[in-house]
Amino acid sequence: xxxxxxxxxxxxxxxxxxxxxxxxxxxxxGCIRVALTDRHLVVEPQGLGGLLVKMSNLDLEHRxxxxxxxxxxxxxxxxxxxxVQVAFGSSDGSPGRLLLYLxxxxxxxxxxxxxxxxx
Numbered sequence: 697x698x699x700x701x702x703x704x705x706x707x708x709x710x711x712x713x714x715x716x717x718x719x720x721x722x723x724x725x726g727c728i729r730v731a732l733t734d735r736h737l738v739v740e741p742q743g744l745g746g747l748l749v750k751m752s753n754l755d756l757e758h759r760x761x762x763x764x765x766x767x768x769x770x771x772x773x774x775x776x777x778x779x780v781q782v783a784f785g786s787s788d789g790s791p792g793r794l795l796l797y798l799x800x801x802x803x804x805x806x807x808x809x810x811x812x813x814x815x
Contacts, residue, residue, distance in 0.1 A: 708727070
């Protein structure tokens with residue numbers, strides 16, 4: 697895999713997968729890294745808390761091609777972070793949705809929307 701320069705990155709934020717009831721219950725505050733390259737949206741657990749996230753099978757390890765992102769929407773604030781919902785097509789053809797809790801949501805959305813072809 698070639699190195700992809702990051703256009704946006706935030707470390708030690710939070711995320712939640714809306715895949716099922718189990719993944720919706722989880723708290724991942726300070727355990728997630730979100731990055732955006734010219735080709736991918738990367739969501740991955742990090743740090744010691746990230747190990748628990750991985751072991752708990754919370755559906756929070758994603759490398760989503762930017763072209764598969766179908767919508768991005770800023771929502772409400774939680775504990776200094778802003779919730780951003782991202783919808784995308786998954787590898788099995790079913791839709792996927794993640795809630796990302798970011799410090800700089802406007803910058804993230806401004807970079808992602810034009811790359812994904814979203815108005």
